[in-house]
Amino acid sequence: DTAVSQTPKYLVTQMGNDKSIKCEQNLGHDTMYWYKQDSKKFLKIMFSYNNKELIINETVPNRFSPKSPDKAHLNLHINSLELGDSAVYFCASTQLTSRDGELFFGEGSRLTVL
Amino acid sequence: AQSVTQLDSHVSVSEGTPVLLRCNYSSSYSPSLFWYVQHPNKGLQLLLKYTSAATLVKGINGFEAEFKKSETSFHLTKPSAHMSDAAEYFCVVSDWESSASKIIFGSGTRLSIRP
Numbered sequence: 054d055t056a057v058s059q060t061p062k063y064l065v066t067q068m069g070n071d072k073s074i075k076c077e078q079n080l081g082h083d084t085m086y087w088y089k090q091d092s093k094k095f096l097k098i099m100f101s102y103n104n105k106e107l108i109i110n111e112t113v114p115n116r117f118s119p120k121s122p123d124k125a126h127l128n129l130h131i132n133s134l135e136l137g138d139s140a141v142y143f144c145a146s147t148q149l150t151s152r153d154g155e156l157f158f159g160e161g162s163r164l165t166v167l
Numbered sequence: 168a169q170s171v172t173q174l175d176s177h178v179s180v181s182e183g184t185p186v187l188l189r190c191n192y193s194s195s196y197s198p199s200l201f202w203y204v205q206h207p208n209k210g211l212q213l214l215l216k217y218t219s220a221a222t223l224v225k226g227i228n229g230f231e232a233e234f235k236k237s238e239t240s241f242h243l244t245k246p247s248a249h250m251s252d253a254a255e256y257f258c259v260v261s262d263w264e265s266s267a268s269k270i271i272f273g274s275g276t277r278l279s280i281r282p
Contacts, residue, residue, distance in 0.1 A: 057210075095272075096272040098272075154199065154261060161210055
């Protein structure tokens with residue numbers, strides 16, 4: 054039973070389209086994240102939600118809109134896709150109140166914008 | 168402010184020889200430090216973590232890391248490399264005493280293993 058699951062795993066789309074990536078965690082964690090990993094493997098935090106509330110919003114274009122319907126889900130919607138949005142997007146969760154706060158990652162969603 | 172620097176973008180060792188992946192950090196408070204591994208086309212998996220207990224931390228797959236406050240380092244080592252260790256490794260610092268806690272990733276070190 055996968056702890057953090059993302060769908061879809063692969064997404065190929067045209068510039069200008071709108072797409073969504075979904076994430077669900079069954080660990081009972083309060084905090085979820087979206088990270089973007091570029092072609093050089095650099096991981097950059099995009100958003101963090103704690104109990105459905107946005108707590109971190111890094112410098113990300115407002116074409117990216119996270120939505121957390123409940124604390125087990127954090128979806129990422131991207132409008133007007135651009136070539137530079139091509140990357141692997143990782144969802145992660147943690148129990149932020151725990152000092153041993155291990156991050157649990159999904160397997161990633163590889164987005165290719167043509 | 169937190170930051171983490173992985174000093175080598177790529178390390179190549181022969182199978183059976185020691186591995187050293189270097190990490191330096193900067194943190195205003197008492198940090199928690201982690202090493203994660205990412206195998207090709209996979210998500211990241213925790214190797215080990217330091218959270219102010221013993222300074223020498225043992226992780227999975229024979230890896231260990233030593234927290235050295237005086238050197239602000241948290242280098243990852245393994246006595247004998249195995250082919251399956253080939254992957255990308257990330258050092259991570261986390262500040263748990265700030266109300267705006269964040270988790271910061273290093274830029275990653277690609278470990279290659281020569282037969």
